[in-house]
Amino acid sequence: MLSRSASLPWCIYPIHTEHDPSPLVCGGEQPCKHANRAGEMVGPGGVLAGFARLVLFICFLAGGARASPATDALRRVSPRAAGNGGLCEQLLLPQGYPCTEHTVQTDDGFLLSLQHIPRGKNGVEDNAGPPVFLQHGLFQGGDTWFINSNEQSLGYILADNGFDVWIGNVRGTHWSKGHSSLSVHDKLFWDWSWQDLAEYDILAMLSYVHTVTQSKILYVGHSQGTIMGLAAFTMPEIVKMIGSAALLCPISYLDHVSSSFVLRAVAMHLDQILVALGIHQLNFHSNTGVQILDYLCDDERLDCNNLLSSITGENCCFNSSRIDYYLEYEPHPSSTKNLRHLFQMIRKGSFAKYDYGWWGNLRRYGQLRPPPFELSSIPESLPMWMGYGGLDELADVTDVERTIKELRPTPELLYIGDYGHIDFIMSVKAKDDVYADLMRFLSAQQGMHSSY
Template sequence: MASSVLRALILVIALSLFISSAECLTGDSIIEHSQSVDGGLCFNLIRPCGYNCLEHTAQTNDGFLLGLQRVSSGILNLEIQTSPPVLLLHGLFMGGDAWFMNSPNQSLGFILADRGFDVWVGNVRGTKWSHGHQSLSEGDKEFWDWSWEEMALYDLETMLSYINSKTSSKVFVVGHSQGTIMSLAAFTEPNVVNMVEAAALLSPISYLDHITSKFVLNLVHMYLDEALGLLGMHQLNLKSDILINMIESACDNGNLDCSDMLASITGENCCFNSSRVDVYLEYEPHPSSVKNLKHLFQMIRKGTFARYDYGTIKNLLQYGKLKPPTFDLSKIPKSLPIWMAYGGNDALGDVIDVQHTLKELKSKPNVLFLEDYGHVDFLLSTRAYEDLYENMINFFRSCGNGMSSSF
């Protein structure tokens, strides 16, 4: 009797969590999200707002199972979708949910669906909405043996190939932050760039040696990446006790300025709704790998846009040379239409580094400079549609072969 009552009580609690997790993030509402009850990104965040959404899984050549979500407005049938496909690539410590964090009229994922695009949401290896590995578990150190290099050369190619197989169409690519690092590196590969119709890059990054983020620079100078490696850590989970304690200790000791953490990391954001931080933290941050952090810190220390540096001896074994090969941006075809938006207050995608990227490209991208935008504004600004998304959509309209003006 008691056990049956207990089972019934557990069932009621589980159902209440399950139901409450499926709410649209409109206004300043906070989703009741439970890590223990996971119906996928479509169920948790997209369908509750009235949009069609289907879950897909694509396997990379090195065995990772990537989650992809296909989204359209409620009036379109995903099974017979004929509009142009666009792939959204999130940044570091984020997942595909990043494109749906604000209300539907402010979130790029919803906006593109409303404008008739066939929206595909990418989730790189290790994030919550991807599905692990065909043979490795998250407890295996080999599971975390990757950086953005593998995301560029494996994950992005897999996503594009999968979308192309489903749509028989080239793909528009939109990246933010790490999503632009992946894109720029991958576009130097002919087999990848041939599947791309055009690219829009928000806070574009290929070089990082002029970042002004005091918080990140302090972590670089503290050699946090090396310390984590010495501790035997492979997964980088910012919600883990060990990392929270390390950062809190550095803040308490005065090694880091933690008075305004977001601004210290990303730069001052003009249009970010700080009252929604609790909403965002229901989903972010996602895990990454310590190796990925180390690769990014290498870029800051060395001023290069190159493959992972293993050290002299292992570089010889891995690459046949003392230093890792660079990603040559001049190899990106001049024929690839590129649109870029960057900000004057971005402490990660610094103006000097963006100019460096532009000089190395053969093409002359369409460029939008927003003087008062910080790094997060390009994703979460309450003015993003008026300031940049409409401009981006007009760029896409001008690119597609025979693309209907109704999109």
């Protein structure tokens, strides 16, 4: 990499003003001037747009963005989850919880890891309660339900309160990096978005749990786990296996995302830059991933001293002293295509399948625009519960309310004004603030009595 002081003939810096969001083009000693946005000249997928964004990112790599304090820990901590042993061996068994590993194959060949916790730490017999399936969010894995203490982590709490706990891990995470014919180094291994996670991964994992337990499943999802869930529940073959659904920070629309970090990435077309550079895997434990974060944080308008808050908004009750431990497991990799699909949701205000452009959509869907996932097709009889927070800059209250209005079921709601996006799974107070009501809901669906 060139040093930051290296002389470059010219470069494009994504510096925006309030009235003119186009990038500034600077050349040597010449004054900067605003460039026309390439996407407006030839469309978002045009050659000129791709070239401009490619040059922008190459300039970043050559110039070397300042190392941000936000990424110091990522540089310092080696991911434990990428080492030997599965989730059971690394997290649950050492805590005294029974845990078994299971592998399922999706219809498109991905090998996914599931974990089963049949009883609590002090249980003698397997829990007779219904199966609860926990689905993690973006850049997370099944470990997210267990990396706080036994008294603070939802996975442990459910097992200790009589639930038969199953943990999902989508393709590309550290726990699910297998495929029947591809390796993680193949471009096609990363050719998927959350649409595929809903249509293939959720189907395969829930089908396995349903076959083993012969019981309807209580679905619990967080963040992207709710996007996947809501999309999957529109499919009759999946929703018939669901007994109830509890959604933490529910997302189907992203129109009102207010995270300055995310909006900067969307405005600079980070997704298209990565595609142009042939970067298909997003791994923020890699050198390239850390450089991307540094680049996004290299803006005086962003306060990346607390990277998590920069991305998700403030979290009232997150234990920041444990950040190094959390980083031993997270963030997990995801795909550039998945990021692009999420950015499409922000740009278009839609809850729809992946947009391949007019011709691509015609080939895949038989229509010019990607078909929407119709929330109104989720059966009215499906019991639902939603927990959301006033400080969440990803699952914005306005977008959550839109989701609620479009659903036929009337969800039970838990709103916590001072909770952010991560608080719902990692708050040190979540057991009392969130999980007590969540377990009351889950227990009521099957006539159980929660001991909590």
